[in-house]
Amino acid sequence: MMMLVAGCDGLPRDPAHTSTRIEETRRFDVGLVSGTPESPDARRLVAEVERRAHARARIHEATGDRLFGDLEAGKIDLVVGAFARDSAWKTDVTFGPAVQTLPGSAAPLELKAVMRNGENRWIMLVERASRAVSAEARAQ
Numbered sequence: 001m002m003m004l005v006a007g008c009d010g011l012p013r014d015p016a017h018t019s020t021r022i023e024e025t026r027r028f029d030v031g032l033v034s035g036t037p038e039s040p041d042a043r044r045l046v047a048e049v050e051r052r053a054h055a056r057a058r059i060h061e062a063t064g065d066r067l068f069g070d071l072e073a074g075k076i077d078l079v080v081g082a083f084a085r086d087s088a089w090k091t092d093v094t095f096g097p098a099v100q101t102l103p104g105s106a107a108p109l110e111l112k113a114v115m116r117n118g119e120n121r122w123i124m125l126v127e128r129a130s131r132a133v134s135a136e137a138r139a140q
Contacts, residue, residue, distance in 0.1 A: 012120035019121040026055045031067035033081025048129040082109035096130040
């Protein structure tokens, strides 16, 4: 029984050690998708992740495809942008909860954060930050 409990010590885990690296360096890299409408909620989301991670974000701006490639390669830790609910990337990455729904088309876009699959500690932190910012946005 003790071995089972000891085996759960590091759960949830990040196989690529995203959370550990961020804790040690106090830095993480965020890709902002070019063309994403300028949103105070996007800025609040990044600030909330910074607060919860006790780290500073380095911002990079590029196309979604470029940023998803960088995310998959481990060059960045987070992508923030406006995405359709049925994004073709949904099986390759983890989408956080929508922070804001952006009106204007038949298929509305949602402002949300995207993380690498499997980096569960990091995903949990970003999802909590997203929910906090979303609740804050709805209250205004």
